[in-house]
Structures are given as structure tokens and as C-alpha cells.
Amino acid sequence: MRVHLVNPSDMAFGTAVITPRWLYVLAAATPEEFGDPIIWDETLEHLDPSKIEPGDVVGIGVHTGNALRGYEVGRLARERGAWVVYGGIHSTLYPEEILELGSAHVAVKGDGDQIWAKAIRDCVKGSPERIYDGGKVSAEHFMPARWDLLPKDAYMWASVQTVRGCPKHCSFCSVWRTDGQKPRQRTSDVILDEIVQLRRLGFRFIALADDNFYPVSFTDIKLAERQGNAEKVANYLAIREERFELMARLAELPGDMNFFTQITMEAAEDIPFLAAMKKARIRGALVGVEAVTPEGLKEVYKDFNYAGEELVERLKAFRENGVHVLGSFIFGPASVQGPCVNLLKKVLPLIRLPLPRFERTSKSGRKRRAPTRPWSKVFPSLAIGSSRPTNGRRCSCPIPP
Ligand code: B12
Numbered sequence: 059m060r061v062h063l064v065n066p067s068d069m070a071f072g073t074a075v076i077t078p079r080w081l082y083v084l085a086a087a088t089p090e091e092f093g094d095p096i097i098w099d100e101t102l103e104h105l106d107p108s109k110i111e112p113g114d115v116v117g118i119g120v121h122t123g124n125a126l127r128g129y130e131v132g133r134l135a136r137e138r139g140a141w142v143v144y145g146g147i148h149s150t151l152y153p154e155e156i157l158e159l160g161s162a163h164v165a166v167k168g169d170g171d172q173i174w175a176k177a178i179r180d181c182v183k184g185s186p187e188r189i190y191d192g193g194k195v196s197a198e199h200f201m202p203a204r205w206d207l208l209p210k211d212a213y214m215w216a217s218v219q220t221v222r223g224c225p226k227h228c229s230f231c232s233v234w235r236t237d238g239q240k241p242r243q244r245t246s247d248v249i250l251d252e253i254v255q256l257r258r259l260g261f262r263f264i265a266l267a268d269d270n271f272y273p274v275s276f277t278d279i280k281l282a283e284r285q286g287n288a289e290k291v292a293n294y295l296a297i298r299e300e301r302f303e304l305m306a307r308l309a310e311l312p313g314d315m316n317f318f319t320q321i322t323m324e325a326a327e328d329i330p331f332l333a334a335m336k337k338a339r340i341r342g343a344l345v346g347v348e349a350v351t352p353e354g355l356k357e358v359y360k361d362f363n364y365a366g367e368e369l370v371e372r373l374k375a376f377r378e379n380g381v382h383v384l385g386s387f388i389f390g391p392a393s394v395q396g397p398c399v400n401l402l403k404k405v406l407p408l409i410r411l412p413l414p415r416f417e418r419t420s421k422s423g424r425k426r427r428a429p430t431r432p433w434s435k436v437f438p439s440l441a442i443g444s445s446r447p448t449n450g451r452r453c454s455c456p457i458p459p
């Protein structure tokens with residue numbers, strides 16, 4: 059019996075940009091008694107179903123964008139007589155859909171670090187449950203990835219995670235629903251261990267695969283102080299201190315190391331933080347600009363961001379402090395759409411990737427509306443991300459074609 063891990067992708071290029079971290083974390087979580095798993099990253103090479111034997115366990119990790127290919131992989135694996143287990147963001151949010159459309163025996167919700175071993179063992183015994191919930195494991199239980207299993211020279215960047223979870227609740231984002239709003243931050247020791255190992259393997263570029271590298275803002279600290287919540291303040295300050303400690307240690311690494319991360323715009327208010335990022339050679343960050351008007355920001359629950367001139371100032375602060383910005387925008391809600399969106403829709407098919415939308419319905423934030431399932435309209439006949447016919451409609455964008 060062998061364990062397979064499959065990262066589904068419609069297109070395989072033979073080479074890829076960033077290592078899909080989950081594959082190597084789940085490899086580490088695979089119990090030794092089953093041997094090293096066979097890893098299939100379909101962005102490199104498609105799964106060869108003939109390599110799957112009856113009784114094997116096939117773990118498939120899906121986010122919304124690759125779920126359809128994931129379901130195809132599940133079908134192929136099941137036809138070969140394997141146990142088919144799904145996990146990842148999409149399985150966490152929609153386990154019933156996975157069971158319905160993915161030829162699945164099992165859908166795993168939440169973190170796989172601990173539950174994966176149980177799911178495999180139950181499959182081998184022949185009595186798996188339909189759904190397992192791996193929950194949100196605490197940072198000290200995150201599995202460091204099995205980088206020793208990486209194929210040689212296949213990836214340009216490696217990926218190391220330093221923190222999971224984000225305190226915000228933007229409506230277009232799955233992170234706060236799946237990873238939670240409480241930052242779970244790894245200690246700098248374990249992060250550095252992985253980075254040193256990756257450097258020895260030849261990597262000089264590392265993506266810090268974090269939900270939000272700036273998990274505590276000045277506003278968060280001020281609010282906790284105003285609430286008189288000393289414990290919360292102390293916790294926030296400790297998280298902040300650990301960030302600085304990590305960046306100081308990254309700065310001590312050889313000068314040819316380069317990092318990139320994802321961060322909220324709030325970091326622009328914190329010049330010492332940006333300076334520490336620069337010293338740590340965190341060369342740039344994906345910053346969620348999302349919308350450029352106050353109404354648009356409000357609609358997607360991102361009104362902690364800035365619009366107009368203030369937005370310009372914030373983005374400048376990153377540049378002036380040596381951190382490049384990769385701006386990310388969201389075009390879905392009506393108030394965010396500008397006249398150019400029609401044009402963009404024509405030229406960027408990826409914009410059509412329908413993602414779940416989440417809303418908080420009560421002030422306390424506890425009672426939440428069920429997430430929407432926009433892609434259900436396109437199942438099963440249309441592929442997510444495929445171009446839709448324009449039906450001869452003309453784009454109303456003032457920019458000439
Ligand atoms: C780093 C990252 C990227 C990087 C790196 C990609 C790479 N090669 O790894 C880049 C910048 C390239 C990227 C691109 C995109 N991303 Co991205 N990305 C992330 C981020 C921040 C971290 C992912 C990560 O490595 N986490 C670390 C690993 C260890 O965690 P994990 O994947 O969650 O896996 C754990 C569990 O889910 C579970 N698990 C996972 N798989 C399996 C399988 C089995 C069998 C089991 C049992 C368990 C299990 O166990 C793991 C360990 O606990 C996530 C946010 C997030 N929290 O996931 C967004 C995220 C996955 N991205 C997202 C999106 C939308 C995109 C893009 C479509 C953006 C765009 N418009 O272009 C592209 C798609 C690229 C593609 N074709 O895949 C969304 C997906 C939303 C959704 N509902 O699907 C997320 C969730 C962010 C968000 N704001 O919502 N991304």
C-alpha cells in the first residue's frame with residue numbers, strides 16, 4: 059500500500075515557480091510505517107493513474123480554483139481502487155460538495171498536520187469516516203515540511219510559513235474562515251531551521267506563505283488598551299516582538315537570500331516594521347489594495363484600508379522604505395467595478411475565478427451567513443476560470459481596444 063499526494067492542475071509545465079507547501083507538510087504528517095508518499099504536483103507533471111494500486115490512499119488538496127481538476131483526479135484514483143481523501147481550503151469550506159462531486163471516500167476539514175495520519179490509518183483498516191475535522195492546530199504543532207522529498211531544480215522559489223490566520227474578515231477572503239482570526243505564529247527557531255535546509259538545497263528565493271505577515275496593527279493594540287484588556291495587550295505585544303525577532307534573524311542570513319510575503323496596508327503606518335523588513339531582505343509583499351473608493355472598501359469589509367490620496371501615501375511608504383508592493387485588487391462587488399473592468403474581463407480570464415463570499419451578520423460577529431457558492435452555477439459543464447462567450451457585447455471601457 060502506498061500513499062499518494064496530488065496537487066491538481068489542468069496544466070503541467072515541467073517547471074514551476076513556488077513549491078506547493080501543503081504537499082511537503084502532508085508528506086511530513088504521513089506516518090513512517092507507510093513509507094515516503096509519492097508526490098504528484100500537477101503543475102510539473104500530470105498524475106499517471108497506472109501508478110495507483112488498489113488499496114492505495116490518494117490525498118488530494120484543493121482550493122476553489124483547482125477543485126474541478128481535483129474531482130477528475132479523484133475519479134481516476136477511485137476507478138483504480140484507491141481510497142480517495144480530499145483536504146485543503148475548498149474541502150474545509152465545502153466537504154459535502156467534495157463528497158458529492160469528487161468521487162471521495164473522505165473530506166478533511168481544517169489543518170492536515172495531525173488528522174492526516176488518522177485518516178490514512180482508518181482507510182487502511184477499511185472504515186474511514188466521511189468527514190474529519192483537523193481543526194486549527196496550534197503553531198507549535200505545525201509540521202515542518204519534508205524538503206528532502208523535493209524534486210531537484212523543479213521550482214524557483216520555496217515556501218515557508220511563519221504565521222497562519224488573519225484577524226480581519228474581508229468578504230472575498232477564505233483565510234479568516236479557514237485559518238481563523240487568531241494569528242498562530244511559529245517560533246523563529248523552526249522557521250530558520252527550514253530556511254537553512256532550503257538554502258543548502260540551493261534556494262535563494264523564499265516566499266513566506268503567510269496569510270498576513272503583519273498580524274497585529276497599532277489600531278489592534280490601541281483598541282485592546284481602550285478595552286482595558288491587559289492580557290490581550292500583552293499577547294499583541296508579544297506577537298509583535300516575535301516578528302521583530304524573526305526579521306532580525308533573517309537579516310543575519312547570507313546576503314543572497316531574498317524573501318517575499320503578503321501583508322496588509324496597515325504595515326505602512328509602522329516605519330520600524332518596514333525598516334526591519336528591508337533589513338531582513340523581505341524585498342516585497344503582496345498588499346491587498348482591493349478597492350480604491352471608500353464605498354468599495356466598505357462593501358468588502360476592508361475599510362481599514364485607505365482610498366484616494368491617503369492610499370497613495372501608504373503605498374509610497376512601502377516604496378520609500380525599500381519594500382516593493384505587488385498590489386492586489388478585487389473586482390466583484392458592484393461598487394468596486396469601474397468602467398475598465400469590462401475590458402479586464404476580456405483580457406484576464408482568471409478574473410472569472412468565482413470565489414466564495416463570506417459575511418458577518420451580527421455585530422458580535424458570531425452569527426454568520428452561509429458562504430455563497432458562485433461556482434455552483436458553472437458546475438459541472440463549465441471549467442472554473444474558462445472564458446465565457448461575450449455574446450457580441452461591446453466593452454464600455456473608454457480605453458480603446
Ligand atoms: C502562499 C499562497 C499563494 C502563493 C503560493 C502558491 C504555491 N505554489 O504554494 C501564490 C502567491 C502564488 C498564490 C496564488 C494564488 N492564490 Co493563494 N494563497 C497562498 C496562501 C497565503 C498560503 C498557502 C499555503 O502555502 N499555506 C500553507 C499550507 C501548509 O497550508 P494549506 O495549503 O492550507 O494546507 C493545510 C490544510 O489546508 C490541509 N490540507 C491541504 N491540502 C490537503 C490535502 C489533504 C489530503 C489533507 C488531508 C489536508 C490538506 O493541511 C495543510 C496543513 O495543515 C493561501 C492562504 C491560506 N491560508 O491557505 C492563499 C490562498 C490559497 N490563495 C488564494 C487564491 C485565490 C490564489 C489565486 C487564485 C490568486 C489569484 N487571483 O491569482 C492564485 C492561484 C494560484 C494557483 N494556480 O494555485 C485563496 C484561495 C481561496 C479559495 N477559496 O480557494 C487563498 C485561500 C487566499 C485567500 N485570500 O482566500 N497563493
Ligand code: SF4
Pocket residue numbers: 224225226227228231232233234269270322346
Ligand atoms: S486582510 Fe488579507 S488575509 Fe486578512 S481577511 Fe482580509 S484579505 Fe484575508
